[in-house]
Amino acid sequence: MSLEYRQKYVFGADYGTSYFKFGSITCGEEPKMIENRGYFPNKESIIQRAFGITKEIIVGDEVPLYLQASEDLSSRLIYPMRNGVVEKNDEKAWKIVKEISRYGLDYFKPAEPEFKGFYLVASLSSIAPRYMYEKLFQIYDEISDESGLIKVATIIPQPLAVAIAHKTTTCVVIESGHGNTQVCPISRYPIRNAIVAINRGGGDANAITAEILKDSGYSDLAHEEAFVIKAKESLGLIPKELERAIEAAKKNPKKFKARVKIPGTRITIELEENTWVRFLIGEYVFDPNHEVFQSYFVRGMPRPKDVRVGDMVFRGMLDFGGSIVEAVERCPIELQPHLYREILLSGGNFCWKVPPESLSDFAIDPSTKMKLLLKKKGITNVKVNTTSMPQYSVWRGCVIYGFAVPDDYAWNWERMEGWLSFE
Amino acid sequence: MNDHLKERIKSYMKSRGMEALENFSSGFDEKSDMTFNDGMNLIFMKVFHASAFQNRNAFLDSILRSLSFTKKANKVYIAIPKVYASIIDGKIFQEYGLGLMLYDERTIEEVFQPKVFEIQKPEASNPIVPKEFFEELERLKDRVSSLEQSVYSLKEELSRIKLDNKLKEVIPNTKPCKVEERIQVDEDLPSFLKDNPWLEILSKRGREQQSYVS
Numbered sequence: 001m002s003l004e005y006r007q008k009y010v011f012g013a014d015y016g017t018s019y020f021k022f023g024s025i026t027c028g029e030e031p032k033m034i035e036n037r038g039y040f041p042n043k044e045s046i047i048q049r050a051f052g053i054t055k056e057i058i059v060g061d062e063v064p065l066y067l068q069a070s071e072d073l074s075s076r077l078i079y080p081m082r083n084g085v086v087e088k089n090d091e092k093a094w095k096i097v098k099e100i101s102r103y104g105l106d107y108f109k110p111a112e113p114e115f116k117g118f119y120l121v122a123s124l125s126s127i128a129p130r131y132m133y134e135k136l137f138q139i140y141d142e143i144s145d146e147s148g149l150i151k152v153a154t155i156i157p158q159p160l161a162v163a164i165a166h167k168t169t170t171c172v173v174i175e176s177g178h179g180n181t182q183v184c185p186i187s188r189y190p191i192r193n194a195i196v197a198i199n200r201g202g203g204d205a206n207a208i209t210a211e212i213l214k215d216s217g218y219s220d221l222a223h224e225e226a227f228v229i230k231a232k233e234s235l236g237l238i239p240k241e242l243e244r245a246i247e248a249a250k251k252n253p254k255k256f257k258a259r260v261k262i263p264g265t266r267i268t269i270e271l272e273e274n275t276w277v278r279f280l281i282g283e284y285v286f287d288p289n290h291e292v293f294q295s296y297f298v299r300g301m302p303r304p305k306d307v308r309v310g311d312m313v314f315r316g317m318l319d320f321g322g323s324i325v326e327a328v329e330r331c332p333i334e335l336q337p338h339l340y341r342e343i344l345l346s347g348g349n350f351c352w353k354v355p356p357e358s359l360s361d362f363a364i365d366p367s368t369k370m371k372l373l374l375k376k377k378g379i380t381n382v383k384v385n386t387t388s389m390p391q392y393s394v395w396r397g398c399v400i401y402g403f404a405v406p407d408d409y410a411w412n413w414e415r416m417e418g419w420l421s422f423e
Numbered sequence: 424m425n426d427h428l429k430e431r432i433k434s435y436m437k438s439r440g441m442e443a444l445e446n447f448s449s450g451f452d453e454k455s456d457m458t459f460n461d462g463m464n465l466i467f468m469k470v471f472h473a474s475a476f477q478n479r480n481a482f483l484d485s486i487l488r489s490l491s492f493t494k495k496a497n498k499v500y501i502a503i504p505k506v507y508a509s510i511i512d513g514k515i516f517q518e519y520g521l522g523l524m525l526y527d528e529r530t531i532e533e534v535f536q537p538k539v540f541e542i543q544k545p546e547a548s549n550p551i552v553p554k555e556f557f558e559e560l561e562r563l564k565d566r567v568s569s570l571e572q573s574v575y576s577l578k579e580e581l582s583r584i585k586l587d588n589k590l591k592e593v594i595p596n597t598k599p600c601k602v603e604e605r606i607q608v609d610e611d612l613p614s615f616l617k618d619n620p621w622l623e624i625l626s627k628r629g630r631e632q633q634s635y636v637s
Contacts, residue, residue, distance in 0.1 A: 167621065409628045418629070
């Protein structure tokens, strides 16, 4: 098919744990976003029938319209993905994945008679097991049969898409989300054998924030995830050097003071004398090994554990600097310096507020922290950047991939790349 | 009832195979707002407007009176504005065999169908249909439903087999290398496509040896 066809009909689909981002090449700089969830309505309910619903699953912006205040949501409102993975035998979850895929494709369905289906590029977590690829291709086959909306499809790992969107052909992408973090070296292709996975993400930062809130007398708030997240975002600081930062804050707590007003309430969080704990939040994300965290583990805060998911072991306590070194050292030696020179931080767990100028001696941004962690490992001459527009990078990478890869590059299960045709 | 709504309802019912009967006398004290015929059944419809919901007792009274239509019509519909759907318990309607339709400015929808009541024969102009006809029709419906189920199962199985074959196939890239079409990015395309070294790299996928892969 000609380049002219692809200029109109490439379609990107980023299956994130929380959000599904999708759109054709013609939708501009930003994709459409819906929550990655589905609602199974009660077919006996008059309300469902009243709105003429015979659908088995509701997805997209319409979901809130169908939620009823009194119902038990846990069995009807389903989030199919956990840490980028859909359980193999979870039928409801896979039905939702199919429905959101169909929803996305339908949303951008062209009216032109020349349209013979999209060049669909989907993206999954780099740790997604093979069965997820198989299931997703099966879904696309079904959708293609039903509607003719897919001409060819492929699936690429999210770190590759991030690298493509950032115009960086040799780099290390660190994708850190709510549940886990993946370190993936890229050199024109993802170097799959070098991927390092860490069982630590934004959710762990929430956990330590909750402990801090409990210690500070805000036990009630500590149980409400939304409040904990708000506190984390407002209070959390990444220390340049933890012990020095704690000492300075203990000597002069007012300098590091922060107030967090919870919107819609009269509650205000203030840490008074214990402003030094703000640095624990940032440090814990990057390196949970400092002895100061032992007391939290002893008191019951879950210690991040090593877990095995399929063939991949997710390390619990590995610091981010160590994870980069481990990943890079699995790559050919001549490639390693090039990889260190471009490190990309991606994902919500790397989105931190810029620390105030008055604290710049003690609080830093994620890129600087990463450089310091690598320096401790003896790695200098590194360049670390946080991705701009982290929510859209993967989708953009998918669109670029679909635009450029030739038609005759067929899918191969060894290399896990290529087009699968549904004509 | 305003004429516009009446016309819309007539159109909708006609699309479902039901013709409106004008000036039909039910012989009842309670007047049905509209009457239809589908060739086999006489159908009454009581249409409620927003004003009917201002007085709850009057509304309930009207609903209960409408139940009496089941003695003179094969099917009875109640039509109400969609915004009031939440105050109606559909199960009660269904228990009494009433059908429910909802309408708003743009749409008319049948929420559930009424039961069919056997009554005295309708007006002489309507054809007489023997009871055996309906029994045979039900049997045919069951058979069609069973066939649909079988077709659906076969289709699913075929889909699985097709995909299995596709996924097992390893198509070697045996086509000769073409002269590469230089990737040109139109001005209309998004900015993230421009000045991207990946375009050149990706355009050569399958045409060069991979240096660094798993």
